[in-house]
Amino acid sequence: MRTYSISPAAPVISAGFIGEGHSILEDRNAKRAATLERHFDDVYRVFMKKLSDFALQSKATTEETDKLQALLDELIETRKLLNPL
Numbered sequence: 001m002r003t004y005s006i007s008p009a010a011p012v013i014s015a016g017f018i019g020e021g022h023s024i025l026e027d028r029n030a031k032r033a034a035t036l037e038r039h040f041d042d043v044y045r046v047f048m049k050k051l052s053d054f055a056l057q058s059k060a061t062t063e064e065t066d067k068l069q070a071l072l073d074e075l076i077e078t079r080k081l082l083n084p085l
Helices: 024-056 062-082
Strands: none
Touching: 024 062
16 A cells, blocks of 8 residues: 655745735734834934923914924824724
């Protein structure tokens, strides 16, 4: 009686997985998380710079307060997206 063994020569792609349990979806989530973290960091730095400038000014304009509010809203939204990751 003969015995046979099957060994694939190339990684098998099936249902979002490549080879030894490496998930394409995991790669996408990791890249997305890294992009969101960089975005959050960039917006945070701009927000802190603008907030420092705002705190040192004697009079605040409506335009400056609106820009600060928009930056803060962006930080909050980005943080919400990062939470599930």
